[in-house]
Amino acid sequence: MPERSTKRKKAGASVSPEKIKAILDLLDEHYPDAGCSLKFVNPLQLLISTILSAQCTDDRVNQVTPGLFRKYPSARHFAEAPLVELETEIRSTGFYRNKARNIKECCRVLHEQYEGEVPADLDTLVALPGIGRKTANVILGNAFGIPGIVVDTHVGRVSIRLGLTAEKDPERIERDLMGFIPREHWVKFSHQLILHGRRICQARKPKTHLCPLEPHCDYAAALRS
Ligand code: SF4
Numbered sequence: 001m002p003e004r005s006t007k008r009k010k011a012g013a014s015v016s017p018e019k020i021k022a023i024l025d026l027l028d029e030h031y032p033d034a035g036c037s038l039k040f041v042n043p044l045q046l047l048i049s050t051i052l053s054a055q056c057t058d059d060r061v062n063q064v065t066p067g068l069f070r071k072y073p074s075a076r077h078f079a080e081a082p083l084v085e086l087e088t089e090i091r092s093t094g095f096y097r098n099k100a101r102n103i104k105e106c107c108r109v110l111h112e113q114y115e116g117e118v119p120a121d122l123d124t125l126v127a128l129p130g131i132g133r134k135t136a137n138v139i140l141g142n143a144f145g146i147p148g149i150v151v152d153t154h155v156g157r158v159s160i161r162l163g164l165t166a167e168k169d170p171e172r173i174e175r176d177l178m179g180f181i182p183r184e185h186w187v188k189f190s191h192q193l194i195l196h197g198r199r200i201c202q203a204r205k206p207k208t209h210l211c212p213l214e215p216h217c218d219y220a221a222a223l224r225s
Contacts, residue, residue, distance in 0.1 A: 034191035043118035078107035102130025154197025163218030
């Protein structure tokens with residue numbers, strides 16, 4: 001498997017600034033408008049939407065949230081919502097029992113400890129119930145303009161194939177990418193790689209023949225050799 005060819009290599013050891021620049025330029029050319037597709041008007045709404053987006057499309061989440069945010073306009077409203085009622089509201093996003101429990105618990109802490117506001121700080125966010133590093137970086141980057149790299153399944157897979165990391169653990173991948181990618185690109189780079197992973201560099205059958213990043217890709221190079 002081509003991905004094995006990167007395993008013994010020290011993470012990112014061979015990544016040149018020229019390669020990074022070429023990849024960033026191509027991503028900007030092919031995904032100029034990549035951004036957050038979840039609809040929100042404040043950090044709390046993005047937090048709720050991001051929890052709902054696990055194992056669910058952003059389109060589906062965006063169908064559910066307008067009514068949800070009308071019914072529960074604040075962290076206190078979510079915290080005080082009857083669990084079964086909240087589960088019913090979000091049922092179509094899947095895994096609704098876990099999601100409803102996480103939303104209620106997270107909003108209870110926000111209401112009791114942060115006056116209903118979402119904290120703009122990574123360590124504080126990841127300490128909230130149901131909020132992992134990926135969700136925290138989505139919130140920081142898109143609601144607060146604080147740069148962070150979101151490592152979801154697409155970003156992880158594409159980064160490994162491109163040879164930007166040899167790690168499997170999302171936090172280590174994030175650390176590697178933060179070492180190579182200029183800070184001002186972090187938020188957009190994440191959105192661009194997610195789009196690229198969905199459209200071209202799919203898990204089972206990457207469309208390498210259609211891929212603009214092919215000249216810079218370790219996976220493609222391994223296939224050619
Ligand atoms: S060349 Fe293929 S494996 Fe490499 S990034 Fe493009 S689609 Fe993915």
